[in-house]
Amino acid sequence: MTVTVGIDLGTTYSCVAVWRHNRVEIIPNEQGNRTTPSCVAFTDSERFIGDAAKNQIAMNPVNTIFDAKRFIGRRFSDDMVQADKSLYPFKITGGLNDKPVILVTYKGEEKKFSAEEISSMVLSKMKETSEAYLGVTVKNAVITVPAYFNDCQRQATKDAGTVAGLKILRMINEPTAAAIAYGLENKAGITDETNALIFDLGGGTFDVALVNIGEGIFEVKATAGDSRLGGEDFDNAMVTHFVGEFKRKHKKDISQNPRALGRLRVACERAKRILSSATQTSVDIDCLYEGEDFSSLITRAKFEEINMDFFKKCMTTVEACLSDANMDKNSVNEVVLVGGSTRIPKIQEMLQEFFNGIELCKSINADEAIAYGAAILGAKLSGDGDEMVRDLQLVDVTSLSLGIQTVGEIVTVLIPRNTPMPTKVEKTFSTTSDNQTCVYQGERAKSKDNCLLGEFELSGIPMAPRCVPRINVCFDIDDNGILSVSAEETASGQSNKIAIINDDGKLSKEEIEKMVKDAERFRAEDQEHRKKVDAYNALERYAYCMKNKIRDSSVVSRMRREDLKKMEAAIEQAILWLDANEDGEVAVLMEKKKALERMDSCSITGDASLGVIS
Numbered sequence: 064m065t066v067t068v069g070i071d072l073g074t075t076y077s078c079v080a081v082w083r084h085n086r087v088e089i090i091p092n093e094q095g096n097r098t099t100p101s102c103v104a105f106t107d108s109e110r111f112i113g114d115a116a117k118n119q120i121a122m123n124p125v126n127t128i129f130d131a132k133r134f135i136g137r138r139f140s141d142d143m144v145q146a147d148k149s150l151y152p153f154k155i156t157g158g159l160n161d162k163p164v165i166l167v168t169y170k171g172e173e174k175k176f177s178a179e180e181i182s183s184m185v186l187s188k189m190k191e192t193s194e195a196y197l198g199v200t201v202k203n204a205v206i207t208v209p210a211y212f213n214d215c216q217r218q219a220t221k222d223a224g225t226v227a228g229l230k231i232l233r234m235i236n237e238p239t240a241a242a243i244a245y246g247l248e249n250k251a252g253i254t255d256e257t258n259a260l261i262f263d264l265g266g267g268t269f270d271v272a273l274v275n276i277g278e279g280i281f282e283v284k285a286t287a288g289d290s291r292l293g294g295e296d297f298d299n300a301m302v303t304h305f306v307g308e309f310k311r312k313h314k315k316d317i318s319q320n321p322r323a324l325g326r327l328r329v330a331c332e333r334a335k336r337i338l339s340s341a342t343q344t345s346v347d348i349d350c351l352y353e354g355e356d357f358s359s360l361i362t363r364a365k366f367e368e369i370n371m372d373f374f375k376k377c378m379t380t381v382e383a384c385l386s387d388a389n390m391d392k393n394s395v396n397e398v399v400l401v402g403g404s405t406r407i408p409k410i411q412e413m414l415q416e417f418f419n420g421i422e423l424c425k426s427i428n429a430d431e432a433i434a435y436g437a438a439i440l441g442a443k444l445s446g447d448g449d450e451m452v453r454d455l456q457l458v459d460v461t462s463l464s465l466g467i468q469t470v471g472e473i474v475t476v477l478i479p480r481n482t483p484m485p486t487k488v489e490k491t492f493s494t495t496s497d498n499q500t501c502v503y504q505g506e507r508a509k510s511k512d513n514c515l516l517g518e519f520e521l522s523g524i525p526m527a528p529r530c531v532p533r534i535n536v537c538f539d540i541d542d543n544g545i546l547s548v549s550a551e552e553t554a555s556g557q558s559n560k561i562a563i564i565n566d567d568g569k570l571s572k573e574e575i576e577k578m579v580k581d582a583e584r585f586r587a588e589d590q591e592h593r594k595k596v597d598a599y600n601a602l603e604r605y606a607y608c609m610k611n612k613i614r615d616s617s618v619v620s621r622m623r624r625e626d627l628k629k630m631e632a633a634i635e636q637a638i639l640w641l642d643a644n645e646d647g648e649v650a651v652l653m654e655k656k657k658a659l660e661r662m663d664s665c666s667i668t669g670d671a672s673l674g675v676i677s
Contacts, residue, residue: 067203067232067445068193069240069437072186072220074132074267074293076403077101078434079189081197082442085449087244087435090196092188098430099192101185102129105169108646109592110585112188124152124325126167130295131181133267134163135223136216143291150299152321152328179219180578183226187582190227204229205441207433209268210236210462211288213504213514214546221543226578232444234543238263238272239283239459240436241401244427246276247439247451257396258284259424262381262414263433265402267293269377271384273395279451282458285388285481287380292373294335294404300369301331305346305359313355323352338363339406367409378413387481392418399424401432459484465538465546467492468501468510477538480506487539491553502548516546591649598652599641605656606637609663626665633662 068090071078076098079090089097094114102116104127111119119127130151137144139157148155148163158164164175186206193201206229208220217234224231238261245259256277263270270288274281305327306318317323330346337344343362351357367374385392398414400423405411411423427435442448443455460483466476469492477488505513536550612618613630622630637655641647 065203065445066193066197066199066201067205067438067441067447068189068201069205069207069434069439069441070186070189071207071237071240071431071434071437072132072182072189072223073098073101073265073433074130075101075295076266076430077185077189078431079193080431080434080438081193082438082447082452083197087438089431089434090193092192093195099185099188100129101132101182102127103131103181103184104128105167105174107168107170110169110184110589112184121326121329122322124321126153126169127325128153128165128167128176128181130267131165131178131185133178133291133295134165135178135182136213136219137163137178139163147291152325179223179226180581182220182223183578183582184585186224186227186229187586190229202228202230203232203441203445205233205235205437205444206231207237207240207437208234208544209288209290210238210270210272210286211268211290212544213463214465214516214544215514216290217543217545221545222575225575226582228579228582231543233440234545235437235440235457236270236272236283236286236459236462236544237265237268237433238270238286238288238401239274239281239457240434240440241399241427241432242272242274242276242281242283243436243439243455243457244432245397245399245424246281247455248427248435258390258394259397259399260381260384260395261399261401262377262405263288263401264377264404264410265293266404267291267295269293269380269402271380273384273388273390279454280456280458283460283483284390285384286460286462287384287387288462289376289380292376293402296373297335297366297370297404297407298328298331300373301335301361301366302328304369305331305357308359309351309355309357312357313352315352315355317352320352326351327357334361335366335407338366339408363408374409374413377410378417381414381417395421397424399427401427401429403430405429459542459544461486461540461544463504463514464506465502465504465516465540467536468503472510474503474505474507474510474513477536478540482540484544485539485541487537489535489537492534492536502546504546594649595646595652598649598656599645599647602637602652602656602659603641605659606634606641609659610634610638612663630662633659 066081069080078098080087081090091097092099092113096114099113100117104111104116104119104123106123116127133147134144138161140161144163154166156164156166162177164177165181167174190201204224206220206224208217221231221234241261241263242259256275259274259276261272261274268290269292270286272286273284275284310316326348330348334344334346343360346359346361348357395418398418398421414423415421439452442452460481461478462480464476464480465478466474469475477490478486501518502516503510503513504516507513533553534550535553539547613627619627637659
């Protein structure tokens with residue numbers, strides 16, 4: 064049985080869904096939660112992913128990785144990475160090909176992980192969660208990405224899925240997935256064509272998409288967004304505010320103390336959530352730094368004040384999306400809220416005011432809608448869906464313009480942003496310098512202000528002065544929004560193909576193979592540790608169960624005094640051994656449990672030959 068899941072790989076939380084029994088099911092994790100923190104934590108003994116990892120943020124901040132999505136597909140020298148790295152308690156440095164590398168200590172050794180590897184661990188967790196729930200091996204997935212992810216970020220996300228052991232059938236923009244969820248959940252209410260504005264504000268990214276929905280066709284008219292704006296920024300603003308307040312009150316600076324910042328961050332996130340339903344709350348942390356307690360009241364009004372620049376940026380992005388779609392705000396029929404940060408009252412208030420009092424659509428679950436839509440697309444691609452799903456038609460668009468560098472280091476755009484995908488464009492150029500040019504993605508005029516995707520290297524073409532070779536350049540964007548570029552030189556009659564090289568966003572085959580092997584090793588270590596924990600817990604439970612059993616007078620009355628004493632000694636010995644051997648081997652733990660079981664069995668049958676376990 065082949066199953067295709069839809070995965071919302073979020074900055075702060077991830078969600079997985081599947082189409083089953085002619086409907087979408089959100090898959091809960093082992094804690095019963097329908098979303099899983101996108102966190103990975105490392106300790107001296109084990110690796111945690113998800114809820115267990117998030118619990119490590121306050122106590123083990125330097126080895127607990129979150130928000131990896133903000134670094135995936137970026138360069139370490141990127142201004143955004145340089146600005147963000149100081150906000151996190153864990154250490155981020157530069158690696159090969161200018162990739163951001165996260166440093167942690169695991170089992171007493173320093174380890175280096177790329178953002179792709181951390182994301183692959185989260186995706187592996189979602190894969191395992193799905194397999195435990197469905198009872199089958201999960202190989203295929205549709206993964207969502209922010210609409211404003213560039214080509215490098217998309218390719219890096221796809222690589223993370225490959226490392227996690229998944230075949231990525233499609234990558235779909237997050238607001239587009241949410242539009243599918245909205246359209247199918249409200250199909251009875253959509254009789255005519257509907258212009259829906261998807262307002263997707265999550266933990267780390269922000270997207271706006273204007274989607275025309277009608278007769279099973281979802282046509283994206285325009286997208287806009289910011290892949291570095293979300294709830295984490297609101298948390299960071301609160302942390303900065305309280306760091307300043309602590310410094311004023313106690314004349315001490317906690318900004319360089321990872322543990323104090325980790326505890327403060329957790330308290331700020333909790334306060335932010337409370338302020339969505341209450342007008343004020345307090346942030347109370349015992350012994351925050353150098354013996355000093357911290358307690359402060361924060362009102363909703365103050366929270367809004369320190370984040371107002373971010374809120375205004377959201378509204379500016381909405382205006383840009385409408386402008387790109389050549390649509391007036393009065394033509395928007397629905398404003399659909401997606402992402403946990405849309406629960407903030409001020410954001411809802413500003414949206415309603417912008418759209419002249421329109422009633423905001425909250426009919427779909429803000430945390431689950433993206434995975435929901437991805438699961439529907441997965442069902443369509445794998446042929447598992449019903450007639451309605453199979454007939455679904457999706458027309459998405461490019462989020463950023465694509466072009467090549469021409470004279471004066473100016474980008475000549477071949478594919479403008481908001482061009483429907485897939486698309487293919489060809490244009491003839493001549494080289495401005497001998498035998499090379501560059502491919503860029505972005506909206507700025509100067510090439511240096513855009514994202515360099517790669518550099519052409521024309522091989523097999525006779526050397527010629529500038530402006531002599533005639534190069535036919537072809538840009539081809541697939542359904543995933545990933546670009547491939549080729550060209551051929553026509554002046555000399557040769558037609559050698561060329562492609563982008565030095566693409567920092569794409570892992571090499573060797574790098575992927577190494578990461579896959581590392582992932583398998585980590586998975587094996589996790590399983591071995593889990594076996595130890597299970598065996599330890601099983602022995603402990605059995606020992607205490609026997610201890611409670613021999614307190615029962617009806618049981619004791621049937622035992623000889625010497626047998627009772629032997630059993631009490633054996634139980635006490637087992638409990639003391641457990642206290643002294645928390646990292647005991649599985650075989651030893653199982654043997655000690657069997658010894659207790661044999662003794663327990665003998666006590667029931669009345670066998671006099673009770674022995675004390677060794």
